[in-house]
Amino acid sequence: MPGISQPLVQVIEVHKTYPLGHRSVEALRGVTLEMPQGGFVVLQGPSGSGKTTLLNLVGAIDHPTSGRVLVEGRDMAAWPDDALSHFRAKTLGFIFQNFNLIPVLSAVENIEYPLLLQRVPRAEARARALEMAEGVGLGDSSDQRPGELSGGQCQRVAIGRALVTHPALVIADEPTANLDAATGRTIIDLMHRMRDCTGATFVISTHDPEIASMAEARFTLRDGRLVEP
Ligand SMILES: Nc1ncnc2c1ncn2[C@@H]1O[C@H](COP(=O)(O)OP(=O)(O)OP(=O)(O)O)[C@@H](O)[C@H]1O
Numbered sequence: 001m002p003g004i005s006q007p008l009v010q011v012i013e014v015h016k017t018y019p020l021g022h023r024s025v026e027a028l029r030g031v032t033l034e035m036p037q038g039g040f041v042v043l044q045g046p047s048g049s050g051k052t053t054l055l056n057l058v059g060a061i062d063h064p065t066s067g068r069v070l071v072e073g074r075d076m077a078a079w080p081d082d083a084l085s086h087f088r089a090k091t092l093g094f095i096f097q098n099f100n101l102i103p104v105l106s107a108v109e110n111i112e113y114p115l116l117l118q119r120v121p122r123a124e125a126r127a128r129a130l131e132m133a134e135g136v137g138l139g140d141s142s143d144q145r146p147g148e149l150s151g152g153q154c155q156r157v158a159i160g161r162a163l164v165t166h167p168a169l170v171i172a173d174e175p176t177a178n179l180d181a182a183t184g185r186t187i188i189d190l191m192h193r194m195r196d197c198t199g200a201t202f203v204i205s206t207h208d209p210e211i212a213s214m215a216e217a218r219f220t221l222r223d224g225r226l227v228e229p
């Protein structure tokens with residue numbers, strides 16, 4: 001278990017280089033930062049500055065070229081795939097710009113899905129998913145499919161799906177990019193509320209300065225380096 005004072009995420013002198021034909025792209029050039037447990041952290045910066053690259057490293061979707069990324073004090077770089085999958089399912093929740101919901105499942109079935117993958121018994125999974133649907137404000141829309149929901153409602157479903165497994169860390173790459181400004185604010189408010197009641201750490205990326213200003217910790221990337229906002 002991490003100690004009280006240990007940050008949930010530590011990024012230490014991380015470089016990430018992508019091969020691109022005969023050239024290579026230096027997406028991150030020596031990034032060092034910490035994310036506190038229970039924090040609401042925002043990554044901002046212009047297009048191409050390295051936000052998605054950094055989130056992918058924190059979520060162990062990809063590994064650094066050099067440097068280290070620790071989550072709960074653990075470096076996943078050398079872990080075998082099955083250990084990584086287990087860690088991701090247990091510790092991480094992901095929220096996507098395009099929601100990534102399963103179109104043939106209802107809202108509550110989408111929220112329930114990760115629990116069924118974890119072999120939680122059906123009745124318990126359904127009860128937890130219904131409670132979560134209520135918690136994210138879906139109300140009467142729980143039985144509707146994504147195609148019948150607004151963008152804001154779809155993102156509520158995605159937030160419920162990310163949180164239903166009780167992750168320590170929720171990673172959201174531009175979660176408001178496909179929403180109008182007012183709906184985007186509501187979704188960020190909801191994430192803050194869910195952070196308050198679950199204690200999960202949230203890290204999101206955004207282009208929106210107003211959303212960035214709602215964060216407790218803000219990191220600004222430019223050309224793969226951290227800069228002052
Ligand atoms: N798989 C890849 N192969 C080659 N280059 C990549 C790859 N992924 C990202 N890059 C490059 O790495 C740099 C950082 O990209 P990244 O997607 O992290 O930026 P971003 O800040 O998320 O941008 P945006 O705001 O547009 O989403 C860019 O120059 C991009 O072209």
Ligand SMILES: [Mg+2]
Pocket residue numbers: 051052053173
């Ligand atoms: Mg991006």
